[in-house]
Amino acid sequence: MAKILGIDLGTTNSAMAVMEGGEPRVLENQEGNRTTPSIVSYSKSGERLVGLLAKRQAVVNPTNTIFSVKRLIGRKFTDEEVTRDKAWLPYELRASGQEGVEIKMGEKWYKPEEISAMILQKLKLDAEAKLGEKIDEAVITVPAYFDDSQRQATKTAGEVAGFKVRRIVNEPTAAALAYGLNKKKDEKIVVYDLGGGTFDISILEVGDNTVEVKATGGDTHLGGDDFDKIIIEYLVDEYKKQEGVDISKDSLALQRLKEAAERAKHELSTAMETEINLPYVTSDANGPKHFLIKLTRAKLESLVGDLISRSIALVKEAVTAPAPKGAGLKLTDIDEIVMVGGQTRMPAVQEAVKKLFGKEAHKGINPDEVVAIGAAVQAGILQGDVKDILLLDVTPLTLSLETLGGVSTPMIQKNTTVPTGKTQVFSTAADNQTSVEIHVGQGERPLMADNKTLGRFILDGIPPSPRGVPQVEVTFDIDANGILNVSAKDKASGKSQSIRIEATTSLNKEEVERLKKEAEMYAAEDQKKRELIETKNQAESAVYMAEKSLREGGDKIATDVRSGVEEKVKKVKELQEGTDVELLKTAITELSQEMQKIGTAMYNKDTSADPQTEEEKKSDTSSSEDQADANNNDNANNNN
Amino acid sequence: MSEQEQGELNKRIETVEKERQEYLDGWRRAKADFINYKKEEAERFTSVAKFANESLLLELILILDSFTLGLSVLKNDKDAEKGMGLVKLQLEEVLKRHGLEKIPISLGKQFDPTTQEAVGEVVSGSPPGTVAEVAEDGYTLNGKVLRATKVKLSKNKSKEK
Numbered sequence: 001m002a003k004i005l006g007i008d009l010g011t012t013n014s015a016m017a018v019m020e021g022g023e024p025r026v027l028e029n030q031e032g033n034r035t036t037p038s039i040v041s042y043s044k045s046g047e048r049l050v051g052l053l054a055k056r057q058a059v060v061n062p063t064n065t066i067f068s069v070k071r072l073i074g075r076k077f078t079d080e081e082v083t084r085d086k087a088w089l090p091y092e093l094r095a096s097g098q099e100g101v102e103i104k105m106g107e108k109w110y111k112p113e114e115i116s117a118m119i120l121q122k123l124k125l126d127a128e129a130k131l132g133e134k135i136d137e138a139v140i141t142v143p144a145y146f147d148d149s150q151r152q153a154t155k156t157a158g159e160v161a162g163f164k165v166r167r168i169v170n171e172p173t174a175a176a177l178a179y180g181l182n183k184k185k186d187e188k189i190v191v192y193d194l195g196g197g198t199f200d201i202s203i204l205e206v207g208d209n210t211v212e213v214k215a216t217g218g219d220t221h222l223g224g225d226d227f228d229k230i231i232i233e234y235l236v237d238e239y240k241k242q243e244g245v246d247i248s249k250d251s252l253a254l255q256r257l258k259e260a261a262e263r264a265k266h267e268l269s270t271a272m273e274t275e276i277n278l279p280y281v282t283s284d285a286n287g288p289k290h291f292l293i294k295l296t297r298a299k300l301e302s303l304v305g306d307l308i309s310r311s312i313a314l315v316k317e318a319v320t321a322p323a324p325k326g327a328g329l330k331l332t333d334i335d336e337i338v339m340v341g342g343q344t345r346m347p348a349v350q351e352a353v354k355k356l357f358g359k360e361a362h363k364g365i366n367p368d369e370v371v372a373i374g375a376a377v378q379a380g381i382l383q384g385d386v387k388d389i390l391l392l393d394v395t396p397l398t399l400s401l402e403t404l405g406g407v408s409t410p411m412i413q414k415n416t417t418v419p420t421g422k423t424q425v426f427s428t429a430a431d432n433q434t435s436v437e438i439h440v441g442q443g444e445r446p447l448m449a450d451n452k453t454l455g456r457f458i459l460d461g462i463p464p465s466p467r468g469v470p471q472v473e474v475t476f477d478i479d480a481n482g483i484l485n486v487s488a489k490d491k492a493s494g495k496s497q498s499i500r501i502e503a504t505t506s507l508n509k510e511e512v513e514r515l516k517k518e519a520e521m522y523a524a525e526d527q528k529k530r531e532l533i534e535t536k537n538q539a540e541s542a543v544y545m546a547e548k549s550l551r552e553g554g555d556k557i558a559t560d561v562r563s564g565v566e567e568k569v570k571k572v573k574e575l576q577e578g579t580d581v582e583l584l585k586t587a588i589t590e591l592s593q594e595m596q597k598i599g600t601a602m603y604n605k606d607t608s609a610d611p612q613t614e615e616e617k618k619s620d621t622s623s624s625e626d627q628a629d630a631n632n633n634d635n636a637n638n639n640n
Numbered sequence: 641m642s643e644q645e646q647g648e649l650n651k652r653i654e655t656v657e658k659e660r661q662e663y664l665d666g667w668r669r670a671k672a673d674f675i676n677y678k679k680e681e682a683e684r685f686t687s688v689a690k691f692a693n694e695s696l697l698l699e700l701i702l703i704l705d706s707f708t709l710g711l712s713v714l715k716n717d718k719d720a721e722k723g724m725g726l727v728k729l730q731l732e733e734v735l736k737r738h739g740l741e742k743i744p745i746s747l748g749k750q751f752d753p754t755t756q757e758a759v760g761e762v763v764s765g766s767p768p769g770t771v772a773e774v775a776e777d778g779y780t781l782n783g784k785v786l787r788a789t790k791v792k793l794s795k796n797k798s799k800e801k
Contacts, residue, residue, distance in 0.1 A: 021673055032691075044769045049753055056757040060793050162773050251760055252775055255790075280709035288713045 004137040004166055004383050005127050006375025008060035008174070009116060009154065010552055011070040012196040012223075014038050015372035018131065019380035024178070024207050024373040026366075028589045031124040035158060035368060036126075040067040040118045049124040062090040063208040064105050066115050068197065069338050071220070073157070075149030113153045117160035124161055138163040139379040141371050143215040144170040144202040166382050173211045174374025175338045182211060188333050192315060192353055192361070197223040199311055201318045203327040203334075209393045215327035217318030222311065224343035227304050230293075231261045234303055235276065240295055245284055247291070253282040257291070268297045301348045308352050326462035337361035374583070375639050387547040399476055399484065402439035404429050405533035411476040414444065421477035425491075427468045435460035436472055438488045440501065445521030446530040452515070459488045461499040467544065514586030528581075535584050539576045542588050550600055551571045559595050564597045568594045668723050690739075690782050698786060699738050701779055704731055708777070715789045735779075743778040747771055755780075757788040761795040 006024070008015045013035040017026045029036045040090065041054035042064045049057065058065040071085050077095035086093050092104035102109040120140075128135050140163075151168050158165035169177075172191035176182060181189055186207045199222040203214040236248045236258060247253050248539050267274040268395050278291035301308075322328045331443040337353060338371045339361045344350065353361055365373060392416050400408040411422050428436060437458050443451030462470050471491040478484050488500035505568040519526075546569050550562060575584045641649075707728040714721040743755050748766040753757060755778060756771065765770040769792045778789030 021677060043753065045750060053753040056753045056788055057751065058758075060758040150711075212708050253761060279706040280713060283713065407722075 002133070002137065002383075003131065003135055003165075004379035005124070005140060006174075006372055006377070006379045007120065007123060007137050007138055007140045008171070008369075008372035008375055009029065009070065009120065009140055009142070009157075010038055010195065010371075011068055012038060012225075013368070014119060014123060014482045015369055015374040016127055017369070018127070019376050019383070020382075022328050024376040024380070025525075026369050026372060027127050027130050029123070030129065036119070036123060037067075038070065038116075038119050039065060039067045040069070040105070042113050050118050056199060056237075063092065064093055064107055065109075066103055067623055068114045069112045069119075071322040072103070073110075073116055074153030075148070076383065077101050080272075084543070089541035102324055113157040114160060116154065116157035120158055120161035121285060124163065135168050136162070136164055137379075139167045139169055139375045139382065141169050141171045141174045141375050142164060143198075143200055143216075144172050144213045145200070145218075161460055168377060169375060169378050170202070170211075170213060170340070171200065171202055171340070171371045172213070174371045174378060175340045176204060176206070176211060176336075176374070177377045178370045178374035179336075179338060181336055181338070181362075182206060182209060184336070187335040188214070188327075190315065190319065190334050190357070191337045191338045191340060192311075192344065193218075194343040194349065195223050195341035196343075197225050198219070198312070199223060201315050203319055214329075214434055215318050215321075215323070215325075215453075217314050217326065219310070222307065224341070226307055227265065227343060227346075228258070228262055230303050230307070231265060231300065232258055235261060235295075239291060242293075243289055245289055246281055246564055250282045253291075253631065255277075256281060262371075264295050265300065265346075268295065268300050269347060272297050280495060297347070304346075304348070308349055311349075312352050312356055314333065314379060315353070331357055332538060334359075338370075339363045340367050340370050343573050356573060359571055365431060393480070393482060394469050395420075395478060395482075397442045399454075400439075400443075400448070400451065401426075401474060401480075404537050406448050407445055407530060407533055407537075408441055408443070408448040408451055411480065418478045418482060419480045421475060426472045426474055428462065428465075428470050428472075428486070431448050431466050431469065431471075432464040434462045436462070438486060438497070438499070439476060440484070440486050440499070443515050445509070445522065445582070446526045447533070450518070450522070452525070454501045455486070455499045457486075459490060459495065461473075461493055461495045462490045463492055532579060535581050535588070536576055539584055539588055542573055542591050543576075546591060546595055549595065552600060557598055558601055561594075561601050565591070565594045565598065624635060643724075647744050651683075653683075664774045674726045691784065693738055694781060694786065697735060697738065697781060700731070700735060701787060704735070705726065705776060707731065739782045740786070741780050743780055743785070745771065745774055745789050745791070747773070751791065751793055753788075755785055755788055756791050762792045763796075764794040766794045768794055770794050 003018045005027075006017045006019075012506070014037075015026060015035045016139055016189060017024050019025075028034055028035050029051065033052065034468075036051040037055045039051065039054040039058065041049045041057060041061060043049050043057060044064075051544050054065055058067070068085070072082060072093070075082050076627070078099070082093070090358060094102050094104070094109065096109075096111065098104040101112055103112060103115060104110075105115070124135060124138075138158055140154055140158050142151055146154070155165045172189075173182075175191050175193070176189055179500050181187070184206050187205070189204040189206060191200075191202040193202070198220050199218045201217040205212045205214075208244075232254075236246070236254075239245065239247050247257060249501065256278055257276075262364065264274045264276050273294060273296040276293050276295060280288045281291040282289050286630075291544065312445065319329050319331055319334065320326055332534050334357055334366055337357055337359065339353070341351065344363065344367050350361060350363065360630065380559065394417050395412055398410045398414045399412040402408045403409045412420060426436070435458050437456060439448060439456040440454045441448050441456050441632070443450040445451050448619055459472065462472070473489045473491060475487045475489075476484065477486075482502075484501040485498060486501070487496055489496035546565055550557065550565060559584045572587045572591050578584070651732055667712060707724065711721060711724055711728065713723060745756070748770050750770055753795075757778075759775050763771050770793065772794035773792040775792055776790035779786045
């Protein structure tokens with residue numbers, strides 16, 4: 001099924017996303033960025049550039065670099081907005097035949113929708129390259145205040161770019177969709193969208209899967225750029241006071257300062273203070289000058305405080321003013337707040353909005369991408385991607401196997417999607433053990449005694465061999481209906497045994513909750529118990545190995561070394577009966593240190609022996625160590 | 641078997657076959673989705689690993705800039721210049737080992753927005769629109785432009801009038 005591209009066609013930047021496996025995913029453009037500047041240019045060498053490339057030459061080609069075209073699309077040349085923007089836009093505008101606007105780029109005149117189409121076309125090509133498939137359809141977002149003519153022009157732009165425009169969606173509605181708020185019943189939502197250059201407020205009402213725009217407000221010339229400008233002005237002033245140099249006169253230094261100021265602004269969203277450090281920023285008659293100014297979050301907030309208050313006043317008006325100026329609601333009527341636009345990352349902005357409404361805003365999704373993500377969600381609804389016909393269950397609790405010392409060893413973790421399966425190899429805990437008991441349990445506690453037993457069976461007929469040698473393959477398999485099959489197979493004899501346990505996922509809710517709560521409650525205590533058991537298991541392995549070495553070493557082991565090891569073994573055995581984990585751990589360490597003496601002593605004695613024997617000895621030690629490791633997972637139940 | 645039973649049975653077979661096809665399709669799709677997901681995830685992981693250092697390198701480039709600027713004013717002190725130059729070289733070597741490469745640039749060549757960013761214009765002897773001055777070096781990381789080279793372009797003196 002061909003994908004539908006969700007596009008946030010912004011004033012300064014655009015972004016795109018698609019639905020993939022039921023989840024929205026933001027697509028990177030050809031340059032590897034998640035947003036694309038909404039800029040088109042006719043370069044001096046006669047090329048048409050779009051996006052970042054157009055931006056990179058804007059400074060030297062201002063009259064042929066078209067940005068903020070969204071401010072013009074679908075408007076009449078005589079519109080108040082157009083007249084105002086014409087004054088500051090560096091490119092040429094004129095009235096076109098049907099009262100519209102035309103923009104001069106290179107030697108030609110273009111309609112705003114043609115310029116927007118060039119941006120959309122780049123997004124289309126980049127998305128196709130990224131996904132490796134053709135994309136013919138799109139959902140494009142527009143501000144809620146766009147009138148029919150602006151919406152129609154945006155749609156035309158999409159069509160010129162080669163898209164079948166499936167829907168034009170309001171940006172705030174898309175943001176609400178991204179947060180899944182369309183599923184709410186009778187709620188009132190405020191969308192606070194503070195972007196790079198524009199500030200939009202929308203009041204939405206959600207009900208029965210419809211989203212209605214109750215009111216809009218904002219300021220088309222308020223955004224993150226204004227914040228940056230204030231910070232830069234402050235820094236330039238401070239520097240003048242400090243060093244007596246006007247850094248704004250040095251274009252390169254100013255450029256460095258701009259970048260540093262933006263970085264500082266971002267940093268102050270998480271840190272309380274930052275340093276703007278630009279060595280050799282400029283120079284005067286006395287030599288090089290450095291720039292070093294500390295900026296605190298408090299200072300930043302006091303600098304931009306007016307901008308934030310202005311935005312809050314506008315929100316208040318849009319919510320409370322009677323129609324048609326506002327939604328005619330009380331501030332307390334608002335159920336949800338959604339934050340959009342990079343500038344809403346600033347803690348002071350979030351705090352101000354929270355204070356106004358007395359509740360937290362939604363802000364989990366990247367505010368630069370939330371509109372594109374919402375557009376993709378809308379696209380997903382249109383292409384039927386979002387409805388999930390196949391419902392997959394999960395195991396509510398961990399399924400485990402009992403191992404040495406009554407420890408519950410997890411085989412399938414809780415919240416694993418079924419059907420699923422897992423196989424693991426276990427071994428015996430004692431020498432000549434001919435059978436193992438497979439005890440299957442359910443629950444989060446580390447000890448099997450505290451979990452719920454689902455079933456148990458015995459696998460016998462294991463050929464007698466030293467502990468840790470037999471390999472018993474245990475498989476847990478849950479099918480889509482939650483039926484658990486546990487099988488155990490001895491790899492040497494090929495003998496196997498299995499059990500079928502019904503309805504492992506259909507535990508009633510209360511029971512699941514109780515088991516989970518218990519696990520939480522006893523977590524610390526269980527951890528201690530488990531540690532003790534594990535240490536005891538280690539002790540047992542260590543003792544086993546020591547005794548084996550002593551037995552096999554025979555006369556080769558010097559009497560003093562032997563008695564040293566024996567003494568430590570005795571100590572470990574004594575402590576194994578107790579409950580002091582730390583003492584036992586120390587004793588195990590001491591025993592293993594003592595054991596090393598056997599090796600060292602034997603090695604020294606044997607230096608004259610032929611290398612073959614030496615090799616044999618080495619491999620012997622390593623294999624017994626392997627066994628000790630395996631023993632940690634051993635099954636405890638000796639059914640001899 | 642009566643005709644009615646036969647009919648019912650046929651109907652049932654039809655439903656079952658339809659269901660079977662539906663399930664088979666769903667299963668195939670899920671399986672394909674998973675395989676594709678694994679492939680994409682592996683690809684994504686490779687690219688994440690490749691560009692994991694991106695933000696760190698970007699910040700280190702700023703230090704390199706400061707070195708370059710510092711060296712340019714140290715011309716009168718040969719010893720200090722040499723020492724600082726070596727420290728800069730050290731930093732450059734480390735960055736190079738992590739895949740960072742300086743974008744080569746030649747003055748007098750046509751401006752290329754894929755790797756360069758124009759920050760201004762200066763009057764120079766070379767033809768207008770060509771690169772006249774490098775204001776700040778640019779770098780690529782594994783082929784991706786991490787920071788474009790900031791350049792000043794040449795402009796015609798006569799045109800200015």
